[in-house]
Amino acid sequence: MASSLENLTNNFGGKLSILDNSNNWDRWSKQMKVIFGFQDVQEVIETGITPIATNATEAEQTAHRALKKKDFKVMFFIHQCVDLVNFQKMENATSAKECWDILEKGHSEYFNKITNITNQMKSCGSTVSDGDMVEKVFGTLSSKFDYIIVAIMEAKDVSTMKLEELHCSLESHVQRINARAKNRTTYQALWAHTLTKGNGNKNKGKDQFKKENSQQESSKKNDDQGESSKSDGNGKGKKFMNKKNIQCYNCQKYGHFASECRNKKVPVTPKPII
Numbered sequence: 001m002a003s004s005l006e007n008l009t010n011n012f013g014g015k016l017s018i019l020d021n022s023n024n025w026d027r028w029s030k031q032m033k034v035i036f037g038f039q040d041v042q043e044v045i046e047t048g049i050t051p052i053a054t055n056a057t058e059a060e061q062t063a064h065r066a067l068k069k070k071d072f073k074v075m076f077f078i079h080q081c082v083d084l085v086n087f088q089k090m091e092n093a094t095s096a097k098e099c100w101d102i103l104e105k106g107h108s109e110y111f112n113k114i115t116n117i118t119n120q121m122k123s124c125g126s127t128v129s130d131g132d133m134v135e136k137v138f139g140t141l142s143s144k145f146d147y148i149i150v151a152i153m154e155a156k157d158v159s160t161m162k163l164e165e166l167h168c169s170l171e172s173h174v175q176r177i178n179a180r181a182k183n184r185t186t187y188q189a190l191w192a193h194t195l196t197k198g199n200g201n202k203n204k205g206k207d208q209f210k211k212e213n214s215q216q217e218s219s220k221k222n223d224d225q226g227e228s229s230k231s232d233g234n235g236k237g238k239k240f241m242n243k244k245n246i247q248c249y250n251c252q253k254y255g256h257f258a259s260e261c262r263n264k265k266v267p268v269t270p271k272p273i274i
Contacts, residue, residue, distance in 0.1 A: 019082040044097060
């Protein structure tokens with residue numbers, strides 16, 4: 001491995017960085033992407049390789065072979081530029097994109113520390129399986145991961161589970177939690193805006209109702225005043241009186257006074273005394 005790395009270093013005219021447990025992922029990934037771009041192979045870690053159809057034409061087969069050659073080239077670069085711990089994480093990967101995704105997802109400080117401690121224990125002669133480490137990780141997680149732990153234990157065999165698988169499952173869980181929190185914040189902001197707008201319209205409706213009601217009451221009051229106050233010939237007002245039951249002594253009809261009567265006088269017929 002050392003000779004291959006030296007050849008790569010000589011070809012690029014400088015020392016290539018190694019991905020290790022010193023939290024140098026950001027710098028290492030940027031440098032590797034520059035190398036991939038220089039070698040015109042960056043597409044294989046971004047989009048991967050689509051499986052070729054069984055009835056592919058000769059031109060399609062040739063293009064697929066060229067992509068596979070690029071894929072192995074990228075895998076070679078990655079294998080040469082990682083330490084043993086990171087190599088073990090992706091040693092079973094079959095494509096460059098799979099290697100890159102494993103490194104990208106598995107490079108977290110917490111799991112790197114666990115892996116480092118595990119390697120130190122193994123170097124001291126202790127036998128530590130991946131299943132043992134997975135169970136130990138379960139015991140260190142907070143209560144918000146309880147239901148995902150139960151789901152993992154029911155769906156998979158924890159004794160044969162690798163730390164990389166556990167990390168991917170937990171990472172997906174955290175991403176779902178963050179997405180829900182973001183959606184909840186957006187929904188709450190939208191709901192608050194709707195309530196504010198609704199209260200504004202509600203208050204506006206109340207004010208409009210009060211204004212219209214006041215106008216109606218004022219109009220009704222004016223009408224009542226117009227009916228209850230009429231002018232006589234001298235312009236003096238007098239109160240309104242209901243004359244429905246008033247009998248005129250001139251014409252003997254109801255609805256007006258004798259002083260207002262213009263009908264002929266009708267003599268009053270005395271009622272017989274029984």
